[in-house]
Amino acid sequence: MSKSLKIISIMTSALSGCFLLIRRGRMEVRVRYAPSPTGLQHIGGVRTALFNYFFARSSGGKFILRVEDTDRERYSDESLDDLYQTLDWLGIKWDEGPVVGGPCGPYIQSERFELYKKYAEQLVKDGKAYYCYCSPERLEKLRAEQVASKSEYQGYDRHCANLTDEQRAEYERQGIKPVIRLKVPTEGKTTFHDILMGDITRRNRDVSPDPILLKSDGFPTYHLANVIDDHLMGITHIMRAQEWIPSGPLHILLYEAFGWEPPVYCHLPMVMGKDGQKLSKRHGSTSLRDFREKGYLPEAIINYVTLVGWSLDGSTEFFSKEELEKCFKIENIHKAPGVFDYKKLDWFNGYYIRACENSRLEELVLPYLIKAGYIGSEPGSDELELVKKLVPAAKERMKVLSDIVPLSAFIFVDEPVVDASVYCAKGSDAEKTLSALKNGAEILLSGLKDGKANEKIEEELVALSTELGVKVNGVFQPLRVAITNSTVSLPLFDSIALLGLDETKKRIDRAIRILEAKNE
RNA sequence: GGUCCCUUCGUCUAAUGGUUAGGACAGGAGAUUCUCAGUCUCUAAAUAGGGGUUCGAUUCCCCUAGGGACUACCA
Numbered sequence: 181m182s183k184s185l186k187i188i189s190i191m192t193s194a195l196s197g198c199f200l201l202i203r204r205g206r207m208e209v210r211v212r213y214a215p216s217p218t219g220l221q222h223i224g225g226v227r228t229a230l231f232n233y234f235f236a237r238s239s240g241g242k243f244i245l246r247v248e249d250t251d252r253e254r255y256s257d258e259s260l261d262d263l264y265q266t267l268d269w270l271g272i273k274w275d276e277g278p279v280v281g282g283p284c285g286p287y288i289q290s291e292r293f294e295l296y297k298k299y300a301e302q303l304v305k306d307g308k309a310y311y312c313y314c315s316p317e318r319l320e321k322l323r324a325e326q327v328a329s330k331s332e333y334q335g336y337d338r339h340c341a342n343l344t345d346e347q348r349a350e351y352e353r354q355g356i357k358p359v360i361r362l363k364v365p366t367e368g369k370t371t372f373h374d375i376l377m378g379d380i381t382r383r384n385r386d387v388s389p390d391p392i393l394l395k396s397d398g399f400p401t402y403h404l405a406n407v408i409d410d411h412l413m414g415i416t417h418i419m420r421a422q423e424w425i426p427s428g429p430l431h432i433l434l435y436e437a438f439g440w441e442p443p444v445y446c447h448l449p450m451v452m453g454k455d456g457q458k459l460s461k462r463h464g465s466t467s468l469r470d471f472r473e474k475g476y477l478p479e480a481i482i483n484y485v486t487l488v489g490w491s492l493d494g495s496t497e498f499f500s501k502e503e504l505e506k507c508f509k510i511e512n513i514h515k516a517p518g519v520f521d522y523k524k525l526d527w528f529n530g531y532y533i534r535a536c537e538n539s540r541l542e543e544l545v546l547p548y549l550i551k552a553g554y555i556g557s558e559p560g561s562d563e564l565e566l567v568k569k570l571v572p573a574a575k576e577r578m579k580v581l582s583d584i585v586p587l588s589a590f591i592f593v594d595e596p597v598v599d600a601s602v603y604c605a606k607g608s609d610a611e612k613t614l615s616a617l618k619n620g621a622e623i624l625l626s627g628l629k630d631g632k633a634n635e636k637i638e639e640e641l642v643a644l645s646t647e648l649g650v651k652v653n654g655v656f657q658p659l660r661v662a663i664t665n666s667t668v669s670l671p672l673f674d675s676i677a678l679l680g681l682d683e684t685k686k687r688i689d690r691a692i693r694i695l696e697a698k699n700e
Numbered sequence: 701g702g703u704c705c706c707u708u709c710g711u712c713u714a715a716u717g718g719u720u721a722g723g724a725c726a727g728g729a730g731a732u733u734c735u736c737a738g739u740c741u742c743u744a745a746a747u748a749g750g751g752g753u754u755c756g757a758u759u760c761c762c763c764u765a766g767g768g769a770c771u772a773c774c775a
């Protein structure tokens with residue numbers, strides 16, 4: 181297909197898309213998530229995606245994914261992969277966009293390359309924009325001077341706003357590739373409406389003067405591509421982070437220059453770190469990949485992230501994706517920025533892990549055990565059996581899936597505690613500890629061999645503690661340290677079941693030897 | 701510097717003119733006859749400050765303070 185044909189097809193498909201909207205009688209909600217694939221998907225972006233997605237679903241509209249890959253300097257394939265993977269992992273499906281297509285495609289801006297140029301040139305023809313030949317060096321110098329002089333007026337000095345034909349021809353002869361800049365009016369003011377914030381007005385003289393629409397490489401800047409695509413794709417509501425508020429008036433100016441009706445705006449409160457600054461790497465993990473790798477569940481991320489800057493009624497905490505698809509309301513979005521609380525996310529994640537079906541949890545936990553080298557990369561049936569026993573015992577102790585590794589380490593890595601004092605519980609002494617270990621082992625091992633119920637054995641151990649004149653833990657602690665090599669562990673009977681009787685006996689005998697050597 | 705936005709417990713938030721200002725996380729105390737976790741109970745903790753309007757302001761208006769964002773051939 182030739183380039184011009186392709187443009188025509190884009191334009192007509194956009195038209196038919198719009199026609200579809202109108203034909204439904206009532207204006208259908210169409211929102212979009214339009215990330216730039218220049219890095220990994222992070223919490224802030226995902227929250228924007230979620231809000232758009234839930235708003236679309238709850239209002240019976242369409243959720244569109246658009247890839248804004250106009251910055252070829254920072255673009256990476258990895259980022260694009262990560263975008264798809266992340267949305268897929270979260271279970272967010274887009275109605276129109278890359279891969280699935282749609283009536284307003286293509287949905288990847290680099291594939292619409294020629295389109296933007298055409299619109300930008302039209303603006304020049306209409307006298308709404310102009311070619312600028314200023315070098316980056318000159319602009320850099322200009323900026324440095326403005327900063328140094330603390331000038332109230334900052335930005336481009338409109339050096340090329342009124343070039344004569346001769347001047348232009350001369351620049352062209354020199355082979356300078358121009359950019360196209362929008363003529364921002366110096367008089368008057370521009371207002372846009374935000375659902376949350378109300379009307380936001382800015383004097384045109386305060387709008388950053390004459391922003392670049394088309395770069396010298398022929399790619400559009402964000403402002404141009406964004407406005408054109410939002411219009412052609414029939415976007416009705418723009419939900420994006422509040423950091424975009426300052427460019428709102430500029431976008432309105434662009435819509436006016438084109439003679440288009442601007443959509444409704446809804447600027448989302450930002451997600452901050454503990455120090456009140458925009459959330460970033462130095463606050464902790466921000467990329468979804470990080471969270472996925474550490475073992476956060478998608479339902480926990482969705483639940484918690486949605487609750488930063490949104491609430492249903494102030495008391496409902498747990499929301500499934502499906503529930504949010506029904507009850508999400510744009511009016512319940514907050515104005516004020518919110519701090520991302522890692523602890524609360526942990527709490528949600530622990531909750532969702534506990535709510536998880538054991539069979540699913542077994543599968544989720546497997547990669548972590550494999551990565552730790554605890555089980556083979558293709559686990560055998562005995563290994564799977566072990567995991568099956570491990571999961572219910574470890575489940576309510578996990579905040580993230582990777583917690584399975586420290587919780588189960590005692591099974592796979594045997595590093596005995598050689599410090600005798602560790603075996604001794606508070607209120608006990610070396611002699612009683614050794615005695616508790618010996619007698620306790622006897623009760624435990626023979627009881628288990630005879631198939632006695634755990635509760636029965638536990639009773640006998642408690643009786644032993646009374647006999648020795650120590651607290652219950654005075655009996656359990658030496659056994660626990662002997663068996664799990666730690667004062668903190670899974671419950672004793674679970675630990676033994678995971679280890680097997682032979683290994684348990686071996687470890688207890690060893691501990692007895694350690695304590696005896698010490699007591700001599 | 702300029703422009704714009706924001707302001708209820710430490711954190712996420714509920715209450716929009718009349719409540720002992722509610723819930724949750726985190727914190728503290730206790731219970732659960734094994735540690736840890738979990739669960740349960742209890743507890744401490746807020747309307748940024750100052751002016752108005754009003755019989756009455758968390759809620760409406762103004763000012764101040766604090767915080768944030770933007771001010772690129774990045775989005």
